[in-house]
Amino acid sequence: MTSLLASCSVLHEFSMTSQIVKNVLDEAKKHNAKKVAEVHLVIGKLTFLGLEQVRFSYKVLTEGSIMENSKLLIETKDGAVKCSSCGYEGNLSTKDDPLYHMPVPTLQCPNCAGTVNIIGGRECLIKSVKLVVK
Amino acid sequence: MVRLKEVVEAEEGEVYDIELEADLLEANRRLAEKNRELLQRYDVKAIDIMGAIGSGKTSLIEKMVQALTGKYRIAAFKGDLTTTIDAERIERHGAKTVTITTGKECHLDANLVGKALQRLDLKEIDLLLIENVGNLICPAEFPLGADQRAVVVSVTEGPYMVIKHPFIFIDADVVAINKMDLADAMGVDMKKLASDVKRTNPKAKVALTNCRSGEGVKEVIDALQL
Incomplete structure (x- = not known):
């Protein structure tokens, strides 16, 4: 079970990263770039993308292309929530559970008895690329 | 899909710095909105049913179809x-x-569902039950x-299970805790699982259900307001 879920999870990053690489290569082609020097991503903390797996997939997928050895910058973004009752805005709260020694995320508003909605932190953005054109 | 916002020519004209602002997950969310609009236009209610492999998704759908046909x-x-x-x-x-x-993908996405919607005569249906791929991680990322x-x-x-995969429960409107007949044999406290769900979301x-016998399926149907 463990290895199955783990492989699912790597697949997920692999397919997302393939799309990233495809988009960057398309962009590079538009500008007749000789090489891609840098790719800047923004990944929200509420996505299910493991950064380690994204980096690994990126390395594998760019081998032999003009993106090989390009610098991959990954900026992370916190999960943002807004309360529908009191208007509280902030990060997604976690509740520490002494039973499991781990913080569990919760939609309970830290400020009132209401529940919050997620308004940010689900990005998987190609923010910018640096292309070598001459 | 990629929008070119701005091109800045760097020093010596050697490097182009291009702002892309292309959100790949947003692309799926936009397709999901299209599916939602299409379903609403034909007055079709749609339910996305997620869960781990072997949790009982297909059994739940079978029992829901039996109960709701007519x-x-x-x-x-x-x-x-x-x-x-x-x-x-x-x-x-x-x-x-x-x-x-x-094929190899661990979840459904809005694009695949959009294609499948073309295979249906939406005038002929009122309720669409979508069984996602068995997985507690990736489907949460891809609204349909x-x-x-x-x-x-x-x-x-x-x-x-709830505490280990909180994010799929954060996106859930209804949670069925299934195989209630096996809870004692498994030594699992269903009330604890239920309170874990409530605490996260x-x-x-x-x-609480037994989707093989049908027990509790009415509660799921009521919770979904069907």
């Missing part, structure tokens, strides 16, 4: 890596079923355009 004209999408085994289980009960085989999302979690997955409605 009230709704039902169709089902069955997401699987391969085979039509489960689709045949659902089709037996008279629901038009389209299998969506993802359904009105509501349900998660099936079974006691045979152990006592910590106070908005989620929880039902």
Whole structure:
């Protein structure tokens, strides 16, 4: 079970990263770039993308292309929530559970008895690329 | 898909710095919105049913089709890596079923669901039950355009499934805690599982079910307001 879920999870990053690489290569082609020097991503903390797996997939997928050895910058973004009752805005709260020694995320508003909605932190953005054109 | 916002020529004209602002997950969310609009136009309610492999998603759908045939004209999408085994289980009960085989992908996405919607005559149905690929991680990332999302979690997955996969429960409107008949044998406290769901997502409605016998399926149907 463990290895199955783990492989699912790597697949997920692999397919997302393939799309990233495809988009960057398309962009590079538009500008007749000789090489891609840098790719800047923004990944929200509420996505299910493991950064380690994204980096690994990126390395594998760019081998032999003009993106090989390009610098991959990954900026992370916190999960943002807004309360529908009191208007509280902030990060997604976690509740520490002494039973499991781990913080569990919760939609309970830290400020009132209401529940919050997620308004940010689900990005998987190609923010910018640096292309070598001459 | 990629929007070119700005081109800045760097020093010596050697490097182009290009701002792309292309959000790949947003692309899926936009397609999900299209699916949602299409379903609304034909007045079709759609439920995305998620859960781990073997949690009882297909059994729940079978029992829902049995209970709701007559009230709704039902169709089902069955997401699987391969085979039509489960689709045949659902089709037996008279629901038009389209299998969506993802090949290697661990979740359905809005694009695949959009394609499957083209296979249905939406004028002929009122309720669409979408069974996602068995997985508690990736499906949460990809909304499909359904009105509501349900998660099936079974006691045979152990006592910590909710706490270990909180994010799929954060997106759930209804949670079925399944295989209640096996709770004692498994030594799993269903009330604890239910309170774990509520703590992570106070908005989620929880039902205890045995989807093989049909016990508790009415509670799921009521929770989904069907």
